[in-house]
Amino acid sequence: MKILTAAQTREADAYTIQQEPVSSLDLMERAAAALVAWLRQRYSAQVPFVFFCGPGNNGGDGLAAARLLFQAGYEVQVFLVEEAGQCKSQDFTQNLQRLPSEISTHTLQAGFGFPEMEFGAIVVDALFGSGLSRPLQGVYAQVAEEINQAGVTVVAVDVPSGLFTDAPTPEDAVVVQATYTVTFERPKLAFLLPKSGAWVGEWHAVPIGLHPEFLQQVATPYQLLTNAYVKSLLKARQKYAHKGTYGHALLIGGSYGKMGALVLAAKAALRAGIGLLTVQIPQVGYSIVQTAVPEAMALTDAHELHFTRFMGQPETYECIGIGPGLGQAEDTRLALENLFRQHLPPLVLDADALNLLAADRTLLRTLPQDTILTPHLKEFERLAGPATDDFHRLQLLQSFCQEHRCYVVLKGAHSCVGTPTGDFYFNTTGNPGMATGGSGDVLTGILTALRAQGHSALETCLLGVYLHGLAGDLAAKEMGQASLIASDLTTYLGKAFLALEAS
Ligand SMILES: NC(=O)C1=CN([C@@H]2O[C@H](COP(=O)(O)OP(=O)(O)OC[C@H]3O[C@@H](n4cnc5c(N)ncnc54)[C@H](O)[C@@H]3O)[C@@H](O)[C@H]2O)[C@H](O)CC1
């Protein structure tokens, strides 16, 4: 699903108005109705609502929603926030005229006294949306600050006011801290990035019937993963298959004190459908692996404690995953250097394999084409340099993938897959319970197994991050986020496959 910029959203608006055709006022009514449907599903008519409406179409949405909510029997109060002399949009003015006189309506200008909130009131933030062109100042900044200090639930209309959707929001800017953001049609890019996303709270995209033709032809490098798309990437298992049909994968990792990481990756690879799995481990890991993962074959390194030399034949494997628990010993780096000189099957690199790459730029330059790298933010910074903000990081991701002709799964709340073509794919599954040690090792196992089963590098990344997050969501549903541990992700991987197939 394409993510649109604010300019593209305006174009989509205009296209819909012209081609459907529908008046801009009726389109606003659709947006307001979608918002009100969302509110009514969540809150009963006993809950009072306080609307803060700005001068543009975001404020117009607020006014239309206030009217619809009032007509549905809710208690509604409206505050019009305006800088003296600020122009109002036409649809704002029309909706102000349509506001029933029974709704208590006040204007807040500079130096206002902020209203007392009734206990349990919900604030609806309709100050500014995608039309924001500069940071909030004056009365708008004051209202936003008061809302943030009121300690109430805040539902932002389309965008939390003060947040830039397609560019970094300045560090010192005032932004409404939303509990929920009900956004129209598509989430905005800023919602998916770690810093700006923090203002958005839990976001929900509600359709307002923007013209499908426009959405189909508009060009963007930013995609959001949808269930339907990821499902289409699944391959059915064949009746006459044997274990050779589903690939032979190799995982290299584990070192003294870090065998668990390799075990987690190995179990996940097996649950992700691999036909055969071999692990290469230092001698210290032999009995651990043979006991913990009896389904896997083991190759032992000449070294007791860590990886020093590849012991197998590269052509035996359809994919090699390297990194979980690997360690960063100098002879491990040399072993990687030697390995990269050989003709290799597709690679998945994680954890210490990435740290070794980051420390040795020559090694990075020998990276085989279409390798999948799975850094978290810190590891990515070591590889590509520090980012000044979320948007700069996306630029770094794009140039890194293009320069090294690789795929990068940048792990986080909405893990982002960067590609050599310059496209980005944001994941939609997963939860904060997955921020726990070993979660990344499980992902490495899943990706290695999918790649070995013949998925392209891109399909592997998309299917892998989605299933990994879905397993986390299913696990969290039953045991809660705080108690979730990495091996639960593997336990729930089968249910994630089932849920995706059944969707
Ligand atoms: N297709 C859709 O998604 C639809 C969206 N709708 C809603 O419309 C807003 C965008 O409305 P717009 O009038 O373009 O912008 P805003 O209301 O965000 O801002 C109004 C206006 O204010 C000026 N301005 C910008 N920044 C500031 C500032 N910091 N201080 C003061 N004034 C500022 C500027 O001139 C803006 O144009 C979208 O978010 C939706 O809520 C439609 O209702 C339905 C279709």
Ligand SMILES: [K+]
């Ligand atoms: K808003």
